[in-house]
Amino acid sequence: MDSNAKRTYLIAAIFLVVAVTYIIRLFALQVIDTSYKLSATNNVVRRIVNYPARGLIYDRKGTLMVYNQAAYDVLVTPRELQPFDTLNFCNITGISKEELNEQLQKAKEYSYFKPSVIIKQLSAQRYAILQEQMYKFSGFFVQTRTLREYPQKIASHVLGYVGEVNQQMMKKDSYYETGDYAGITGIEKSYEKELRGEKGVNYLMVDVHNRIKGSFQNGRYDTTAVIGENVVTSLDAELQRYGEELMQGKAGSIVAIEPSTGEVLTLVSSPTYDPNLLVGRDRGEHYLALARDTLNPLFNRALMAQYPPGSTFKMVNALIGLQEGVLTPHMRYWCHYGYTVGNYHMNCHHDSAFALSGSIAESCNAYYAQEFRSIMENPKYRDVRQAYDTWRKYVMSFGFGRTLGTDFPNELKGFVPSSNFYEKYVFKGSRWRALPIISLAIGQGELGITPLQLANYAAILANRGYYYIPHIVKKIQNENIPTRFTERHYTDIDTTQFPKIIEGMEEVLKPGGTAAMSRIPGITMCGKTGTAQNPHGADHSVFMAFAPADHPKIAISVYVENGVWGARYAAPIASLMIEKYLTDSISSGRKWLEKRMMEANLLEPKKPKKEVPAKTETAVRSKANKPAKRDTTAPKEIAIKRDSLILQDTIH
Amino acid sequence: MILVVMGWLNIYAAVYNEDHQSILDMTQRYGKQLLWILMAAFIAITVLIIDSKFYVAFAYVFYGVVILLLIAVLFFGKEVNGARAWFEIGGFALQPAELGKFATNLAVAKYISQYNFKMHRFKSLAVLGMLIGVPALLIIAQNDTGSALVYAVFILVFYREGLSGMFLFWGFAASVLFILTLIWPEVRLVGFLIFASILAYGIVRQRMKEVAKMIGIFAAILGVVYLMNYTVRLSLSTAMILYIATGISILIFIIYGIRKRIQPVFWVVLFFVSSLALSRSVSFAYEDVLVAHQRDRIDEVLGIRSDPLGVGYNVNQSKIAIGSGGVTGKGFLKGTQTKFNFVPEQSTDFIFCTVGEEWGFLGTSTVIILFMILLIRLLILAERQRSRFSRVYGYGVAGILFFHFAINVGMTIGLVPVIGIPLPFFSYGGSSLWSFTFLLFIFLRLDASRMEILR
Secondary structure: OOOOHHHHHHHHHHHHHHHHHHHHHHHHHHHHHOOOHHHHHHEEEEEEEEOOOOOOEEEOOEEEEEEEEEEEEEOOOOOHHHHHHHHHHHHHHHOOOOHHHHHHHHHHHHHOOOOOOEEEOOOOHHHHHHHHHHHHHEEEEEEEEEEEEEOOOOOHHHOEEEEOOOHHHHHHOOOOOOOOEEEHHHOOOOOOOHHHHHHHEEEEEEEOOOOOOEEEHHOOOOOOOOOOEEEEEEOHHHHHHHHHHHHHOEEEEEEEOOOOOOEEEEEEOOOOOHHHOOOOHHHHHHHHHHOOOOOOOOOHHHOOOOOOHHHHHHHHHHHHHHHHOOOOOOOOEEEEEEEEOEEEEEEEEEEEEHHHHHHHOOOOHHHHHHHHHHHOOOOOOOOOHHHHHHHHHHHOOOOOOOOOOOOOOOOOOEEOOOOHHHHHHHHHOOOOOHHHHHHHHHHOOOOOEEEHHHHHHHHHHHHHEEOOEEEEEEEEOEOOOOOOHOOOOOOOOOOHHHHHHHHHHHHHOOOOOHHHHHHHOOOOOEEEEEEEOOOOOOOOOEEEEEOOOOOOOOOEEEEEEOOOOOOHHHHHHHHHHHHHHHHHHHHHHHHHHHHHHHOOOOOOOOOOOOOOHHHHHHHHHHHHOHHHHHOOOHHHHHHHHHHHHHHHOOOO | OOOHHHHHHHHHHHHHHHHHHHHHOOOHHHHHHHHHHHHHHHHHHHHHHHHHHHHHOOOHHHHHHHHHHHHHHHOOEEEEEOOOEEEEOOOOEEEEHHHHHHHHHHHHHHOOOOOOOOOOOOHHHHHHHHHHHHHHHHHHHOOOOOHHHHHHHHHHHHHHHOOOHHHHHHHHHHHHHHHHHHHHHHHHHHHHHHHHHHHHHHHHOOOHHHHHHHHHHHHHHHHHHHHHHHHHHHOOHHHHHHHHHHHHHHHHHHHHHHHHHHHHHHHHHHHHHHHHHHHHHHHHHHOOOOOOHHHHHHHHOOOOOOOOOOHHHHHHHHHHHHHOOOOOOOOOOOHHHOOOOOOOOOOOOHHHHHHHHHHHHHHHHHHHHHHHHHHHHHHHHOOOOOOHHHHHHHHHHHHHHHHHHHHHHHHHHHOOOOOOEEEEEEOHHHHHHHHHHHHHHHHHHHHHHHOOOOO
């Protein structure tokens, strides 16, 4: 037609170019790129999580220690709200009208379509009334949650508590999501996997306003919740309660173990707190108060405090001596009010010679100083350093200076210095001699052990040479307890050596022994007193024991901070615990002792336990008598102090 | 032929209807749409019955009436979504802007088909500019910029009727420059322009020696300026250095050009300077003339800024919907994105998502191919018209449909900024359906009677 007719091809070409571009783009979008499919699924599918009830916890006799209590949260979906009788609602739920309005406002600001919590943890009674009248309050509904409840109000350190998971935990275990609860300490933590059960998930389809439209693919991906398993602990609730009563007004710990199984019967860390404080609405506030308390009730002394073992350690040295052949039970060492070499003097208060059992019964320092020297200067070894390494290996075989592998979280190692440590801080290149480390003979110096390790050591002596790893679990509902708890662990000392020291330990509780006062009529008990030196204040009272002597049923360790010496507090408390456990009661002749122990108050006079002390007071005390846990945590500091320490070893 | 076109229409309509039933719980909208379609069919028949001369004769009258309506709507219209573009008559909303398309098309066709019409005359261009400019401006005044942009497509029609191809080329070049200005940093843009200028010069002159000389001079000056900046510590920005070097070079080149009488030098320099000026004015226009939400939408498409929950929400959800369809789609009524209202405006502007999600790639490509067949078919039909009026009108129809199609589909897949215009024959809405019906069937009527007259 006209000259421009050909231009139609250009126009057609433009059309086609656009169309082809679009088709390519669509191909990329729909066929190649799969990420959009995922986005679409995320858009419409909501995971609704069903939380299972946490497993219950029992003591060894079946006493319920922890259970779940229902708590009721009231939620509101603002879009579904209809005018309601606010006065009535407030009366039922027990909140003020202002609070209600404020909460409703917040909920509306958050979302009109998504429910938000307006009242947390309504009591069961109020819930019952509210449930009856629920039809009047359109838009509100109640969600049930479970909270931990501790009916016995004891053993807070053992049981631990449950709290919301943090970022770290979520990173470590993909099971957890924001808002989930998990065990933070104690059994709640170590048996978290068993106790928590398995969350159930329902996938639901929702529209853009989050309204539920049905289940996703007919519930193909849904899982049902599995209830948590119940855990039976080896704890004896009665003994635990008794131990906590005895430790009132004192800082320290009691650990009791059944030697024949390694089961922990009692684990007291004092001061303690009511485990129910760390549950529910006011948890944060209570936690803060406890954390601020200078007596540190949240600190589990039984597992984490590291004190010197004091004279309780003497049997270790005796056994090493026997094993190494440098000591025989009848060998005697003299004591002249102590042990003197050159200008070094270790104090003691005898003026006689002791054989092995006597040395234990009367806790002679001089005996052990000489005995320790003979271990260190054993000609079998090239030098003292090599002897020391051997010695250390023996000591560690008793479970000192390393974690035992228990089922408690936060178990600490304690401290048995390596030869490198002494090389660096004491000998500094000079020749190794026994004298500068001689306070190890009587369990002082740089040694640090936890009360749990001391109790395990008592169990080793009770078993005459072996132990089971201490553990708190006795039975798990559907599983066996880990096999490591049912294997015997032997020390490096021959079992034949052990009976030789038992006699001495028996004599400790006999007239003339250091803890004669703590004798239990009708029960042969073996024990050993100790005093843990405390550079910050009065020494700590230490006692370890097992009973009955022949077929021991209980091995125990007691630390009483600032208790001055072993026989004063720790031994009587241990004996009362043993008597209680073996006979279920305290004989009338010993009631006075029980009373005295319970009433003894070594903490600030008349200070209420759970109050935050005034600032000045705090400052003074933290200087004066901080718990000895610090003693071994900073080796450098100790090395500087040790010279002055050695010169005044006046210990039982 | 008519039957074939109607067949396509029916397919579109059918797909469209069924989709609607699935998307909307409200049968109301679906019912209304069916009513619109029936009325559209009625209109179609009426249009076909009326003699074709009628449209030719009354072209200007239609145009005048629509212009009046467009003015009236500014005063009496009802405001919907910020655009005062609707008349409400007994429950039905009428959008004059939609009617404007075919009326303008008729008027343009009529004007071009005048016996003594010459495209390159200034007066002709001015009148045509008025014819499309007046309704476009009125629609912009209604705050419905998207619909006004449709009128730009008449450039294609004019091109067919003799408008210089340079218009198309420069328009294209300007839009490329516009986009580059927005997404490239200044230095790179200037560098690109310098490169393009030298390349253009090289192509025009075909003398490598000259080009090499020019590059050498420019590089030397650039080096000197750069060193001066470094040693004298003028602390100029990189862009500034580039400008200074270029300015000096240009001076040298012009002197060179005058002395040697080489014309292309001036053209290239002119090209360079005007491009630079345009690009500078673009950034100005972009920041100051466009409304914030328009700027946001352009930013979003060019990837300058990404905000999938805010400005980009529509497009993002739309892409998710289309992308999740896969090859074959989720199946009819199975679309989760569209069924649960994640895509806004899905029954009108984002109707293409439903196709993409439920019918997958096969569905979307089928729709695109069908549109292409329709458009190409229209071009062929237009080309076989004996009367110039019919031909121009035919091109207008094809152009308008193409523009709607390109923009609408493009925005759902994130290639074009979001402009709220419907997909022909798919989107819900009476006015647009009627408007397209008028548009198409008037052309079919003209086509049917193409043998009768020779105009």
